[in-house]
Amino acid sequence: GAVVSQHPSRVICKSGTSVKIECRSLDFQATTMFWYRQFPKQSLMLMATSNEGSKATYEQGVEKDKFLINHASLTLSTLTVTSAHPEDSSFYICSARGLADTQYFGPGTRLTVL
Amino acid sequence: DAKTTQPPSMDCAEGRAANLPCNHSTISGNEYVYWYRQIHSQGPQYIIHGLKNNETNEMASLIITEDRKSSTLILPHATLRDTAVYYCIVRVAQGAQKLVFGQGTRLTINP
Numbered sequence: 001g002a003v004v005s006q007h008p009s010r011v012i013c014k015s016g017t018s019v020k021i022e023c024r025s026l027d028f029q030a031t032t033m034f035w036y037r038q039f040p041k042q043s044l045m046l047m048a049t050s051n052e053g054s055k056a057t058y059e060q061g062v063e064k065d066k067f068l069i070n071h072a073s074l075t076l077s078t079l080t081v082t083s084a085h086p087e088d089s090s091f092y093i094c095s096a097r098g099l100a101d102t103q104y105f106g107p108g109t110r111l112t113v114l
Numbered sequence: 115d116a117k118t119t120q121p122p123s124m125d126c127a128e129g130r131a132a133n134l135p136c137n138h139s140t141i142s143g144n145e146y147v148y149w150y151r152q153i154h155s156q157g158p159q160y161i162i163h164g165l166k167n168n169e170t171n172e173m174a175s176l177i178i179t180e181d182r183k184s185s186t187l188i189l190p191h192a193t194l195r196d197t198a199v200y201y202c203i204v205r206v207a208q209g210a211q212k213l214v215f216g217q218g219t220r221l222t223i224n225p
Binding site for chain 1 (some may be wrong): 146148149150152155156157158159163201208210214215216217218
Protein backbone atom coordinates (compact mmCIF):
# COMPACT_ATOMS: atom_id res chain seq x y z
CA GLY A 1 0.00 0.00 0.00
CA ALA A 2 0.84 3.73 -0.13
CA VAL A 3 2.34 3.71 -3.61
CA VAL A 4 3.10 6.95 -5.41
CA SER A 5 4.03 7.04 -9.08
CA GLN A 6 5.56 9.74 -11.26
CA HIS A 7 5.55 10.16 -15.00
CA PRO A 8 7.77 10.50 -16.86
CA SER A 9 10.76 9.06 -15.03
CA ARG A 10 13.16 10.90 -17.29
CA VAL A 11 12.72 13.75 -19.75
CA ILE A 12 15.04 15.72 -21.97
CA CYS A 13 13.78 18.94 -23.51
CA LYS A 14 15.04 21.99 -25.34
CA SER A 15 15.51 25.30 -23.63
CA GLY A 16 12.36 27.41 -23.75
CA THR A 17 9.89 24.54 -23.84
CA SER A 18 7.51 23.50 -21.07
CA VAL A 19 7.50 20.13 -19.34
CA LYS A 20 4.68 18.55 -17.34
CA ILE A 21 5.36 16.00 -14.60
CA GLU A 22 2.55 13.90 -13.13
CA CYS A 23 2.36 12.56 -9.59
CA ARG A 24 -0.26 9.94 -8.71
CA SER A 25 -1.22 8.22 -5.48
CA LEU A 26 -2.15 4.76 -6.71
CA ASP A 27 -3.88 3.12 -3.76
CA PHE A 28 -4.93 5.99 -1.53
CA GLN A 29 -6.40 9.45 -1.78
CA ALA A 30 -4.19 12.39 -1.02
CA THR A 31 -5.63 15.80 -0.25
CA THR A 32 -2.10 17.12 0.05
CA MET A 33 0.90 16.48 -2.16
CA PHE A 34 4.35 18.03 -2.04
CA TRP A 35 6.89 18.81 -4.73
CA TYR A 36 10.63 18.70 -4.07
CA ARG A 37 13.70 19.37 -6.14
CA GLN A 38 17.11 17.80 -5.64
CA PHE A 39 20.36 18.91 -7.26
CA PRO A 40 23.34 16.53 -7.50
CA LYS A 41 24.97 15.73 -4.15
CA GLN A 42 22.43 17.87 -2.31
CA SER A 43 19.44 17.15 -0.11
CA LEU A 44 15.80 17.52 -1.09
CA MET A 45 14.42 21.04 -1.13
CA LEU A 46 10.67 21.58 -0.81
CA MET A 47 9.26 23.67 -3.65
CA ALA A 48 5.56 23.77 -2.91
CA THR A 49 2.63 22.21 -1.12
CA SER A 50 -0.27 21.19 -3.34
CA ASN A 51 -3.78 20.99 -1.92
CA GLU A 52 -6.61 19.38 -3.85
CA GLY A 53 -9.00 21.95 -5.20
CA SER A 54 -7.06 25.01 -4.10
CA LYS A 55 -3.97 26.98 -4.99
CA ALA A 56 -0.55 25.62 -4.16
CA THR A 57 1.61 27.17 -1.46
CA TYR A 58 5.11 27.92 -2.69
CA GLU A 59 8.26 28.07 -0.61
CA GLN A 60 10.24 31.27 -0.49
CA GLY A 61 12.30 31.79 -3.60
CA VAL A 62 10.27 29.44 -5.82
CA GLU A 63 8.63 31.22 -8.75
CA LYS A 64 4.96 30.25 -8.91
CA ASP A 65 4.62 31.43 -12.52
CA LYS A 66 7.49 29.23 -13.59
CA PHE A 67 6.52 26.11 -11.67
CA LEU A 68 2.79 25.65 -12.20
CA ILE A 69 1.10 23.18 -9.89
CA ASN A 70 -2.35 21.72 -10.38
CA HIS A 71 -4.01 19.29 -7.96
CA ALA A 72 -7.32 18.65 -9.66
CA SER A 73 -8.17 15.33 -8.04
CA LEU A 74 -7.44 13.38 -4.89
CA THR A 75 -4.98 11.14 -6.71
CA LEU A 76 -3.23 13.44 -9.17
CA SER A 77 -1.01 16.49 -8.94
CA THR A 78 0.96 17.95 -11.84
CA LEU A 79 4.02 20.17 -11.95
CA THR A 80 4.66 22.11 -15.13
CA VAL A 81 8.07 23.69 -15.61
CA THR A 82 7.41 26.56 -17.99
CA SER A 83 10.02 27.96 -20.35
CA ALA A 84 12.61 25.57 -19.01
CA HIS A 85 16.27 26.53 -18.97
CA PRO A 86 19.41 24.48 -18.30
CA GLU A 87 19.50 25.66 -14.68
CA ASP A 88 16.11 23.95 -14.17
CA SER A 89 17.74 20.59 -14.84
CA SER A 90 17.24 18.62 -11.65
CA PHE A 91 15.62 15.62 -10.00
CA TYR A 92 11.99 16.43 -9.21
CA ILE A 93 10.26 14.33 -6.57
CA CYS A 94 6.68 14.40 -5.34
CA SER A 95 5.18 13.01 -2.16
CA ALA A 96 1.62 12.40 -1.03
CA ARG A 97 0.22 12.59 2.46
CA GLY A 98 -1.23 9.23 3.40
CA LEU A 99 -2.40 7.39 6.48
CA ALA A 100 -1.35 8.84 9.84
CA ASP A 101 -0.13 11.91 7.94
CA THR A 102 2.93 10.01 6.75
CA GLN A 103 4.38 11.21 3.45
CA TYR A 104 5.07 8.68 0.73
CA PHE A 105 7.37 9.60 -2.11
CA GLY A 106 7.34 8.96 -5.82
CA PRO A 107 10.37 7.58 -7.66
CA GLY A 108 11.34 10.96 -9.05
CA THR A 109 11.64 12.55 -12.49
CA ARG A 110 15.01 13.52 -13.89
CA LEU A 111 14.71 16.62 -16.06
CA THR A 112 17.50 17.62 -18.41
CA VAL A 113 17.17 20.89 -20.29
CA LEU A 114 19.49 21.31 -23.26
CA ASP B 115 10.21 22.16 13.27
CA ALA B 116 13.16 21.09 15.42
CA LYS B 117 16.56 20.71 13.80
CA THR B 118 18.37 17.39 13.68
CA THR B 119 22.06 16.51 13.63
CA GLN B 120 23.38 13.34 12.00
CA PRO B 121 26.89 12.11 11.20
CA PRO B 122 27.62 12.69 7.50
CA SER B 123 28.71 9.11 6.84
CA MET B 124 28.95 5.67 8.39
CA ASP B 125 30.17 2.24 7.34
CA CYS B 126 28.81 -1.13 8.42
CA ALA B 127 29.68 -4.70 7.53
CA GLU B 128 27.10 -6.79 5.74
CA GLY B 129 25.10 -8.93 8.14
CA ARG B 130 25.84 -6.75 11.15
CA ALA B 131 23.47 -4.33 12.82
CA ALA B 132 23.67 -0.75 11.58
CA ASN B 133 22.99 1.85 14.27
CA LEU B 134 22.35 5.35 12.96
CA PRO B 135 22.23 8.13 15.55
CA CYS B 136 20.29 11.37 15.42
CA ASN B 137 20.33 14.31 17.81
CA HIS B 138 17.22 16.47 18.14
CA SER B 139 17.79 18.32 21.38
CA THR B 140 15.21 21.05 20.64
CA ILE B 141 12.35 18.66 19.86
CA SER B 142 8.93 19.79 21.09
CA GLY B 143 6.47 17.64 22.97
CA ASN B 144 4.19 17.18 19.98
CA GLU B 145 6.89 16.45 17.42
CA TYR B 146 7.50 12.98 16.08
CA VAL B 147 10.80 11.51 14.87
CA TYR B 148 10.63 10.25 11.27
CA TRP B 149 13.24 8.25 9.37
CA TYR B 150 13.45 8.06 5.60
CA ARG B 151 16.15 6.72 3.33
CA GLN B 152 17.09 7.52 -0.24
CA ILE B 153 18.83 5.03 -2.43
CA HIS B 154 20.77 6.62 -5.26
CA SER B 155 18.56 8.24 -7.93
CA GLN B 156 15.31 7.16 -6.27
CA GLY B 157 12.66 8.91 -4.22
CA PRO B 158 12.93 8.72 -0.42
CA GLN B 159 11.45 5.65 1.25
CA TYR B 160 9.58 5.86 4.54
CA ILE B 161 11.13 3.64 7.21
CA ILE B 162 9.59 4.31 10.60
CA HIS B 163 8.45 7.02 12.97
CA GLY B 164 7.77 7.40 16.68
CA LEU B 165 6.88 9.85 19.42
CA LYS B 166 8.44 8.55 22.64
CA ASN B 167 8.11 4.79 22.74
CA ASN B 168 10.46 2.51 20.89
CA GLU B 169 9.04 1.29 17.61
CA THR B 170 9.76 -1.73 15.43
CA ASN B 171 8.55 -2.77 12.01
CA GLU B 172 9.70 -5.12 9.29
CA MET B 173 12.41 -2.73 8.18
CA ALA B 174 13.95 -1.34 11.34
CA SER B 175 13.73 -0.42 15.00
CA LEU B 176 13.62 3.09 16.39
CA ILE B 177 14.99 3.74 19.86
CA ILE B 178 14.14 7.14 21.37
CA THR B 179 15.86 8.26 24.57
CA GLU B 180 13.70 9.01 27.58
CA ASP B 181 14.34 12.75 27.31
CA ARG B 182 13.60 12.52 23.55
CA LYS B 183 16.69 14.55 22.71
CA SER B 184 18.16 11.80 20.54
CA SER B 185 17.24 8.61 18.77
CA THR B 186 18.84 5.66 17.00
CA LEU B 187 17.64 3.84 13.93
CA ILE B 188 18.66 0.19 13.94
CA LEU B 189 18.84 -2.00 10.86
CA PRO B 190 19.26 -5.40 12.53
CA HIS B 191 20.95 -7.32 9.71
CA ALA B 192 22.28 -4.89 7.14
CA THR B 193 22.50 -5.97 3.50
CA LEU B 194 24.19 -4.33 0.53
CA ARG B 195 20.78 -3.01 -0.54
CA ASP B 196 20.63 -0.93 2.63
CA THR B 197 23.36 1.36 1.28
CA ALA B 198 21.62 4.74 1.11
CA VAL B 199 21.36 8.21 2.63
CA TYR B 200 19.31 8.07 5.82
CA TYR B 201 17.37 11.13 6.93
CA CYS B 202 16.14 11.81 10.45
CA ILE B 203 13.37 14.42 10.52
CA VAL B 204 11.27 15.77 13.36
CA ARG B 205 7.90 17.33 12.77
CA VAL B 206 4.41 17.61 14.07
CA ALA B 207 2.46 14.61 12.81
CA GLN B 208 -0.96 16.11 12.46
CA GLY B 209 -2.06 17.94 9.39
CA ALA B 210 -0.26 18.70 6.17
CA GLN B 211 3.06 19.43 7.76
CA LYS B 212 5.99 19.61 5.39
CA LEU B 213 9.18 17.59 5.81
CA VAL B 214 12.43 19.51 6.01
CA PHE B 215 15.36 17.37 4.90
CA GLY B 216 18.85 17.88 6.30
CA GLN B 217 21.97 16.35 4.82
CA GLY B 218 21.39 12.92 6.35
CA THR B 219 23.85 10.09 6.95
CA ARG B 220 25.37 8.27 4.00
CA LEU B 221 25.43 4.63 5.13
CA THR B 222 27.66 2.27 3.21
CA ILE B 223 27.29 -1.46 3.76
CA ASN B 224 30.50 -3.29 2.96
CA PRO B 225 30.67 -6.95 1.90
